[in-house]
Amino acid sequence: MKATCSIRILSMSLNIHTSTRINNWSFNRFYHKVFPLGLASRFIIMLSLVILSSQIITSAVWYSNIYLKEKEGLEVALENIASMAAYTVSYYQKLPKASRHLVLEQNRSMGGTRFFISLNSKSIPISGLPETELKQALTTKITHNLIDFLDEKIDINVDFTRRDQLRAYDAEVPLDDIPRAFARYTIEKAKHDPPVLVMQFRLPTEKQSNVDTHEQWLYLATNLPAPYIDLEIQFLDSRQFNFILLTSISILLCTWFLVRHEIRPINKLAQAAKMMGNKMDAHIIKEEGSGELVAAVHAFNTMNRSIRAYIRDRDLLFGTISHDLKTPIACLKLRIEMLENEAEKEKFKRSLNELEFMVEGALHYIKNTDIKEQLVQVDIEVILKELSQIYNADKPRVFLHGILNAPLLGKPVAFKRMLNNLMENAVKYGNSVDISLSDHNDQVTIQFRDYGKGIPDELREKVFEPYFRVAHEKQEGTGLGLSIVRNIVLSHHGKLILKNHQDGGLIVVLSLPRED
Incomplete structure (x- = not known):
């Protein structure tokens, strides 16, 4: 029973080993059939992988450093904006509700502030930018800054949007539909369309006869300052990508021509080796290229000369043998005819025929294999x-x-x-x-x-x-x-x-x- 189990286990192991070898052989054959790449192509592919890997690594390091610097700079800029916004909110909080619109008109006539300001009876819904990790972090950061600067509890709504999505006033009017008379007080159009920071603050209301009047919201909006034109830092922008692409293509093209020039002696060596294998006659190759190639070509040329000399000497040797052996064999046949003993004569004839047959067979073998x-x-x-x-x-x-x-x-x-x-x-x-x-x-x-x-x-x-x-x-x-x-x-x-x-x-x- 144990012997039977051992035989089965051995048979299974052999089958697995055999199937593994067959699969490896099939994969290698399929690979070389689908990708019949020469030395130059393989070198270019390997170099491309090296360039791609190095660019990815360096870009990742660059991105991590730039990302931290950009985030830190954006946080500082938003902290300054929060400080100015908190000052504006504090100023309007201290004003009576009836006077706030008059002060707002005065600010506009005097040139306004860096903010687009409006007083609304409600919080205007904002079509915000997509929620990302950086946006959430910045929104939380500026909200905390505003709370710290105002030093009191107040309802605050903070969000980021685009200029074309911005709505103003209670009627939620698009910014571009505001009359031209208010144009200088609106948010200016920027070249790269930076995100717009919108902050809305619920101002305190006065009480009359123990009944709250309508609530009032202070609306502040401003562009993110340059160079912070986006909330997300791109891993590779178009200029960087084009520069990397142009540099990589230039390196690959130069490498391709250099490799093609260097492997030319290898192609000549391969052709000569093929001619040597098929006809046993290959021309002498010019010794050029790198030191290793010159050494390989020199070794092949030395071998080629040796084989030529060997074949020449062999042909000369067998030609001489065929010529030298025919004469004594013919003389021996004539001498045999002069023998009187017929039995001895037949023995000598048989031996000479065998000798002649062996010589002709050897010459025939050389002739047919060369x-x-x-x-x-x-x-x-x-x-x-x-x-x-x-x-x-x-x-x-x-x-x-x-x-x-x-x-x-x-x-x-x-x-x-x-x-x-x-x-x-x-x-x-x-x-x-x-x-x-x-x-x-x-x-x-x-x-x-x-x-x-x-x-x-x-x-x-x-x-x-x-x-x-x-x-x-x-x-x-x-x-x-x-x-x-x-x-x-x-x-x-x-x-x-x-x-x-x-x-x-x-x-x-x-x-x-x-x-x-």
């Missing part, structure tokens, strides 16, 4: 149809399934030799072969399924070694076919997988990427 040709668009489907006609001359042995949507970039002669070797092996060892084609956005998959004996699991990698033959295979051949195939596949950055079919036979899966 194909120097240009990359072109190759129609693999056409090549497979041509080869299948050769093997189907006597009877049907090769069966094609599926189609390819577009040609594939590669070496045509190398592709033909690769596909011919795979088809030849499948027909030779499996009598017939089913070839399935499947085309994807990023790669082409070709599957060869024969009906032979297959390959033992422990020998799947060894069959790619030169001259290796499976024990039960007695057909003629050099044992170099799969070695040649794998070298060609790797030179095209592809994959080659061998696996046995559950019903018998071998499956060869060939995957070739679509490259630009």
Whole structure:
């Protein structure tokens, strides 16, 4: 029972681990497919994030400091306004009710005060500004200041509004509808339309025959003084935002051109490395750029020269071997013909034939794995149809399934030799072969399924070694076919997988990427 539970727990752990790896792989593939960004683009994005983060941090610090200073300055300004308003209220409180309108007219004719003043029989409703934390704090602050300055209990209404929402007198007349004769006593229009502070005070009334007369409210209104043109301090105003935007764009553009200039040697290095992988022949790159790039390009150029020298020496060596070995082998064959013992003659002939076969096989291997040709668009489907006609001359042995949507970039002669070797092996060892084609956005998959004996699991990698033959295979051949195939596949950055079919036979899966 414990063993069964342990096995289940282990199985669940493996499934979770496998699913996690699959999800990570799927996410990475999706990310690189959706965001195929180069070095310059990634650098610009990272720099943009750095600039954005620094601007947000510095703006937040600036905003906190400015906010405190602006709030403190606004509180001081409102305290001064409250002091003047309290003096005005005290003055009107001491006047008899009947004389207050006369004094108000006198004040107007003499130039008035900084306040728009009116005497009303009721508290005028105010269409206040939206309730914010700062507005509430300032309203509470100025109310307390007024109470402290007046030093007595009095009904006070304090609010903030806009000039176009301001109403005056008992009839609640809009400020702009007041006659022009009162224009100089009204609140002046300001450029930025600052908030208007409205203070209403309930004045004491006289008593006649123990009956209160109608109540009277003193109405005071004034603009907030410059530079306090708003109750809320913006995190970034339009000028600051435009300045930050212009600065960031300028930095990013300059950085973009600099990075593009610096990564030009990297692009050349990538192209040369690709040519080296495809044709084993890349030009020498100019050593320029930063110190690290110069060192990398210099190392690549050194490697390129070494590989060129190696290939040149190898071709010269095998050419010399092929030339030098043919002459002594031919001389030995002539000497064998002069032997009188037929049995010995046959033994020597067999040994020389094996030697000649091995030399030709080695030269053939070198020739087929070192194909120097240009990359072109190759129609693999056409090549497979041509080869299948050769093997189907006597009877049907090769069966094609599926189609390819577009040609594939590669070496045509190398592709033909690769596909011919795979088809030849499948027909030779499996009598017939089913070839399935499947085309994807990023790669082409070709599957060869024969009906032979297959390959033992422990020998799947060894069959790619030169001259290796499976024990039960007695057909003629050099044992170099799969070695040649794998070298060609790797030179095209592809994959080659061998696996046995559950019903018998071998499956060869060939995957070739679509490259630009």
